[in-house]
Amino acid sequence: MAGVEVRGLEKHFxxxxxxxxxxxxIREGEFVVLLGSSGSGKTTLLRMIAGLERxxxxxxxxxxxxxxxxxxxxxxxxxxxxxxxxxxxxxxxxKNISFPLEAxxxxxxxxxxxxxxxxxxxxxxxxxxxxxxxLSGGERQRVALCRALVRDPKVFLLDEPLANLDAKLRNTAxxxxxxxxxxxKTTTVYVTHDQVEAMGLGDRIVxxxxxxxxxxxxxxxxYEDPVDTFxxxxxGQPPMNLLELADPSLPPxxxxxxxxEHFLPRRAFAAGESLRPFRFAVRRVEYLGxxxxxxxxxxxxxxPYSTVIAKLPAxxxxxxxxxxxxxxxxxxxxxxxxxxxxxxxxxx
Amino acid sequence: xxxxxxxxxxxxxxxxxxxxxxxxxVILLVGVPFSLAILLSFSNASAGSxxxxxxxxxNYSAILGDAIFLRxxxxxxxxxxxxxxxxxxxxxxxxxxxxxxxxxxxFARFVLLLPWAVPVSLAAIAWTWxxxxxxxxxxxxxxxxxxxxxxxxxxxxxxLALLAIIxxxxxxxLPFATVIVLAGLASIPQEVVEAAIVDGAGFWRRLFQVxxxxxxxxxxxAVLFGVVYTATDLGVVYILTGGGPANTTQVLPTLxxxxxxxxxxxxxxxxxxxxxxxxLIVVAIAMLRVARRAEIGxx
Amino acid sequence: xxLKRMGLYAAALGFxxxxxxxxxxxxxxxxxxxxxxxxxASDVKHIPWIFNDPPTLEHVRLLLxxxxxxxxxxxxxxxxxxxxxxxxxxxxxxxxxxxRLAGRWGERLGMGIFFTYLIPPTLLFIPFxxxxxxxxxxxxLGALILIYPTMTIPFCTWLVMGFLRSVPWEIxxxxxxxxxxxxxxxxxVAPRLIMPGILTVVVFTFTLVMQEFVYALTFLSSVxxxxxxxxxxxxxxxxxxxxxxxxxxxxxxTSIPLAIVYNLFIDRFIQGFTxxxxxx
Numbered sequence: 033m034a035g036v037e038v039r040g041l042e043k044h045f046x047x048x049x050x051x052x053x054x055x056x057x058i059r060e061g062e063f064v065v066l067l068g069s070s071g072s073g074k075t076t077l078l079r080m081i082a083g084l085e086r087x088x089x090x091x092x093x094x095x096x097x098x099x100x101x102x103x104x105x106x107x108x109x110x111x112x113x114x115x116x117x118x119x120x121x122x123x124x125x126x127k128n129i130s131f132p133l134e135a136x137x138x139x140x141x142x143x144x145x146x147x148x149x150x151x152x153x154x155x156x157x158x159x160x161x162x163x164x165x166x167l168s169g170g171e172r173q174r175v176a177l178c179r180a181l182v183r184d185p186k187v188f189l190l191d192e193p194l195a196n197l198d199a200k201l202r203n204t205a206x207x208x209x210x211x212x213x214x215x216x217k218t219t220t221v222y223v224t225h226d227q228v229e230a231m232g233l234g235d236r237i238v239x240x241x242x243x244x245x246x247x248x249x250x251x252x253x254x255y256e257d258p259v260d261t262f263x264x265x266x267x268g269q270p271p272m273n274l275l276e277l278a279d280p281s282l283p284p285x286x287x288x289x290x291x292x293e294h295f296l297p298r299r300a301f302a303a304g305e306s307l308r309p310f311r312f313a314v315r316r317v318e319y320l321g322x323x324x325x326x327x328x329x330x331x332x333x334x335x336p337y338s339t340v341i342a343k344l345p346a347x348x349x350x351x352x353x354x355x356x357x358x359x360x361x362x363x364x365x366x367x368x369x370x371x372x373x374x375x376x377x378x379x380x
Numbered sequence: 381x382x383x384x385x386x387x388x389x390x391x392x393x394x395x396x397x398x399x400x401x402x403x404x405x406v407i408l409l410v411g412v413p414f415s416l417a418i419l420l421s422f423s424n425a426s427a428g429s430x431x432x433x434x435x436x437x438x439n440y441s442a443i444l445g446d447a448i449f450l451r452x453x454x455x456x457x458x459x460x461x462x463x464x465x466x467x468x469x470x471x472x473x474x475x476x477x478x479x480x481x482x483x484x485x486x487f488a489r490f491v492l493l494l495p496w497a498v499p500v501s502l503a504a505i506a507w508t509w510x511x512x513x514x515x516x517x518x519x520x521x522x523x524x525x526x527x528x529x530x531x532x533x534x535x536x537x538x539x540l541a542l543l544a545i546i547x548x549x550x551x552x553x554l555p556f557a558t559v560i561v562l563a564g565l566a567s568i569p570q571e572v573v574e575a576a577i578v579d580g581a582g583f584w585r586r587l588f589q590v591x592x593x594x595x596x597x598x599x600x601x602a603v604l605f606g607v608v609y610t611a612t613d614l615g616v617v618y619i620l621t622g623g624g625p626a627n628t629t630q631v632l633p634t635l636x637x638x639x640x641x642x643x644x645x646x647x648x649x650x651x652x653x654x655x656x657x658x659x660l661i662v663v664a665i666a667m668l669r670v671a672r673r674a675e676i677g678x679x
Numbered sequence: 680x681x682l683k684r685m686g687l688y689a690a691a692l693g694f695x696x697x698x699x700x701x702x703x704x705x706x707x708x709x710x711x712x713x714x715x716x717x718x719x720a721s722d723v724k725h726i727p728w729i730f731n732d733p734p735t736l737e738h739v740r741l742l743l744x745x746x747x748x749x750x751x752x753x754x755x756x757x758x759x760x761x762x763x764x765x766x767x768x769x770x771x772x773x774x775x776x777x778x779r780l781a782g783r784w785g786e787r788l789g790m791g792i793f794f795t796y797l798i799p800p801t802l803l804f805i806p807f808x809x810x811x812x813x814x815x816x817x818x819x820l821g822a823l824i825l826i827y828p829t830m831t832i833p834f835c836t837w838l839v840m841g842f843l844r845s846v847p848w849e850i851x852x853x854x855x856x857x858x859x860x861x862x863x864x865x866x867x868v869a870p871r872l873i874m875p876g877i878l879t880v881v882v883f884t885f886t887l888v889m890q891e892f893v894y895a896l897t898f899l900s901s902v903x904x905x906x907x908x909x910x911x912x913x914x915x916x917x918x919x920x921x922x923x924x925x926x927x928x929x930x931x932x933t934s935i936p937l938a939i940v941y942n943l944f945i946d947r948f949i950q951g952f953t954x955x956x957x958x959x
Contacts, residue, residue, distance in 0.1 A: 082578060083578075084574055084577070084578070104577070105577050105578045105580075106577070106578070106579070106580035106581075106582075110578065111578065111579075112574075112575070112578045114571040114574065114575060115571070116569065116571050118569065118571035118572045118574065118575035119572075119575075120572060120575075120576075120590060121572075121594065122593045122594060122596075131576070131579050131581070131589075132579035132580050135576075135579055135580035135581045135582075135585060136580050179575075179579070183579075183580075390861075391780050391861050392780070394776070394780060394861055394862060394865070395776045395779075395780030395781055396776075398772035398773060398775060398776035398780070398865075399772070399773050399776040399777065399781070399788075401768070401769045401772070401773070402769050402770060402772075402773030402792065402832055402836055403773070403792075405769060405828060405829065405832050406792055406795050406829075406832065406833060409825075409826070409828075409829045410795045410798060410803070410829050410833070411795070412806075413803050413806040413807055413810065414798055414802070414803065414806075416806035416809075417802050417803060417805050417806045420805060420806060420809075425809075470694075473690070474694050477687060477690045477691050477694060478691070478694075480687055482684075482687060482688065482691065485691075488691050488694075488695050489942070490938065490942055491695045491698055491699040491702075492694060492695060492698045492699075493698075493938065493941055493942055493945065494698055494699060494702055494934065494938050495698050495701075496941065497886070497934065497937045497938040497940075497941035497942075498702075498890075498930070498933070498934040498937060498938065499889055499890040499891075499892065499907075499908045499933060499934075499937070500890060500892055500908075501892040501908045501909065501911065501912045502908065502911055502912065502929075502930040502933055502934060503701065503930075504912060505911065505912035505926060505930060506701050506702075506704065506705050506927065506930055507701060508912075509704070509708065509921075509923050509926070509927065510701060510704060514717075514719055515716070515717060515718065515719065515727070517704060517727050517728070520727050521728075524726075551697070551698070551701075554697075554698065555698065559945055559949055560949055563946070563949050608797055608799070611799075612799030612800070612801050612802075613801075614800075614801050614892065614893045614896070615892040615893065618896070619912050632801070633799070633801035633893075636801060636802075636805065637801070637804070637893075637896075637897070640804075640805045640808075641804065641805070641808055641897055646805055646808070646809065649805045650805045650806075653801060653802040653805060654802070656799060656801065656802055657802070660797055660798070660799070663797065664794055664797060667794075668790075
């Protein structure tokens with residue numbers, strides 16, 4: 033087991049800076065999620081750690097040893113699960129899992145034991161004689177995880193392993209991953225664009241955009257303490273409301289942010305809570321069962337047409353008819369302030 | 381615009397109409413002659429008249445007792461297997477070389493493709509010139525390099541002539557096979573190869589345990605076509621040796637031509653040519669298997 | 680790394696030499712003077728691979744002026760055009776029909792038609808010789824124009840089928856919703872979509888006709904009727920002597936346009952050969 037450290041890492045493809053100066057320190061045993069949309073550089077970063085791409089500049093350390101020179105992937109002590117799982121179609125599941133062990137010259141008896149151990153962990157023992165094309169997407173993912181597991185690597189690298197599964201499968205697959213995380217406790221770097229996945233799995237989340245790291249923190253930190261407007265709106269569904277208010281008590285060019293779940297009808301709050309009131313002209317209500325999403329606008333915003341969203345849990349049973357203006361409020365403690373020009377967080 | 385269904389809408393009718401000429405051609409001008417060829421092998425027919433006399437197995441017994449025929453049969457097998465074995469090895473190697481990028485690759489590829497592009501007969505005549513016993517460039521090069529002490533009468537010696545034929549066949553099929561293998565290599569998903577790299581497989585293990593097995597269907601197709609092109613080829617042998625010296629390098633197609641067309645004995649010619657069929661049936665079955673496996677494995 | 684790179688270049692060079700030296704040989708033979716050409720190979724002092732005497736155009740002049748080569752070129756082009764027209768007219772609608780209109784069994788039938796490509800000329804030429812004699816087409820280009828499509832139609836039908844698989848059928852269905860009948864779609868909308876496929880068919884036919892030898896040998900006997908592929912190796916003799924210089928010049932001139940064309944279209948052909956097992 034080992035930590036991963038990345039210093040000043042850059043990768044250029046011609047004029048494109050796919051990874052633009054990343055510094056990252058991943059502790060031993062940590063499960064870190066690289067979160068970002070496509071083009072953010074998260075996959076490129078992962079591939080450089082794996083040794084599948086050579087950095088344009090910078091250093092990579094795995095377990096304290098420098099690897100970015102000419103150390104090939106097989107010598108880095110890593111295992112990787114690809115987005116497409118990349119199973120060997122012409123080999124049985126057993127032979128897929130045993131392949132890395134064969135490549136490292138492990139004796140046959142040991143291979144047999146290790147493969148069975150990994151297969152049992154993921155309950156795929158009965159598939160060992162089948163071929164990948166006979167398995168479903170979720171089963172293939174488990175085979176890919178076994179193959180990664182079986183070598184006792186120092187670091188696990190996973191590249192959007194749930195992206196190819198349909199929504200229903202994704203939930204069960206995510207549980208598999210959580211179990212994987214609990215039992216293995218190896219340093220893991222996980223790439224995804226799905227922030228729900230990131231929040232659910234990561235010990236820490238690295239939010240990336242256009243090759244740069246925007247914020248590193250626990251899910252709680254990233255959610256409640258975003259460092260700029262990008263992180264604030266990227267994490268959280270629905271995204272944080274950001275408004276420029278016509279409020280003289282605030283410095284000019286300030287954006288005020290509050291999360292939809294904190295934006296409730298005034299009467300829903302207990303008396304004595306310090307609140308910031310808003311008049312909320314409701315345009316549309318979406319009833320989603322456990323929540324109601326309310327879309328509207330507030331006249332206090334300097335742009336009266338920008339949409340503001342409120343997320344009402346079913347426990348707040350107050351009626352919010354469309355077409356009317358209601359009294360809503362946000363607890364002052366949950367307000368976040370950002371500079372309208374740079375997007376950076378302003379702490380009062 | 382008419383609103384009723386007319387013939388212009390009837391897809392089934394249109395479909396049949398559009399397919400009909402092609403089917404007619406194939407049935408009338410391939411299927412019928414094919415059956416005719418087999419029928420003729422059982423007849424005494426000659427090219428001159430329309431006479432068709434049933435001759436039973438006499439043609440077959442005649443050729444099976446003919447030493448020249450048996451030699452031709454053996455030669456066909458030797459040339460086909462020998463040249464294709466060579467092609468498989470060379471094409472796989474060439475594909476590895478040509479999948480990398482290097483300066484002048486486009487020109488190199490152009491040159492590599494030349495033997496396949498040039499008409500068989502023209503290539504054959506060029507090689508005849510190259511193997512000519514008096515002025516052979518190969519002999520000169522070997523002698524100048526100090527590798528040869530006697531003299532190689534390429535086209536005059538039965539064994540050497542057969543070797544020459546094998547070389548020419550391998551030479552002309554190589555580009556075709558290489559391009560097919562290259563396409564096959566390109567179709568191997570990159571992530572599977574990367575997974576092998578990450579799993580720790582070095583170059584040779586990757587090649588033999590991951591890439592080649594995945595290439596098998598493609599290589600099989602290349603081999604099958606190569607077998608068909610070589611076994612049924614008339615041009616190379618006809619021009620290079622004419623079947624000589626003294627009928628020692630006859631192959632089935634040239635013998636069929638000699639007996640059936642030049643000798644006007646259609647029955648015997650057909651019987652000889654029929655011996656090509658086993659080759660082709662095996663090839664067709666193997667190809668069907670490959671096509672079916674490609675369908676299943678694709679998902 | 681450096682060593683591997685050098686090895687790569689060496690191997691590439693090796694393959695190039697193996698594939699290309701006959702063409703280099705063709706090239707210099709075409710332009711070498713006779714006294715530079717007909718020197719016994721046992722004379723190690725005379726290097727055949729280079730021009731020992733200045734190059735000459737006499738072989739080319741002989742070829743173009745005193746042989747039937749120009750005639751053969753014309754014959755060949757005539758056959759190419761005729762066969763191309765027939766093939767396009769027959770194979771393209773057939774391929775369309777199998778790909779779009781025939782449903783499940785379309786694939787099977789298409790494959791069946793493709794397999795007739797495997798039936799070799801060296802089996803069929805026997806019954807064909809009878810047929811050609813019956814039709815009175817002996818020693819005429821008409822025989823070739825009739826017979827060559829038996830080779831081009833099977834492969835090209837398959838090519839068009841494969842090509843259509845990559846053209847989205849929604850465009851045609853959209854046209855039918857917009858008001859065209861299927862027939863109108865075939866006549867007006869489809870051609871623009873299939874044009875690259877049609878082009879490939881024409882090119883394939885061109886290469887096949889240029890390369891074909893067996894049927895030409897079987898059906899053509901007089902020199903002025905010959906095609907290039909037949910005439911050059913068989914009829915470029917004066918008396919008993921092969922004029923190698925002119926022979927090689929003819930071979931060279933024929934090879935170059937074919938090679939260029941091949942390079943441009945090779946990927947399409949490969950798709951046809953591998954029956955879609957490989958996405959080109």
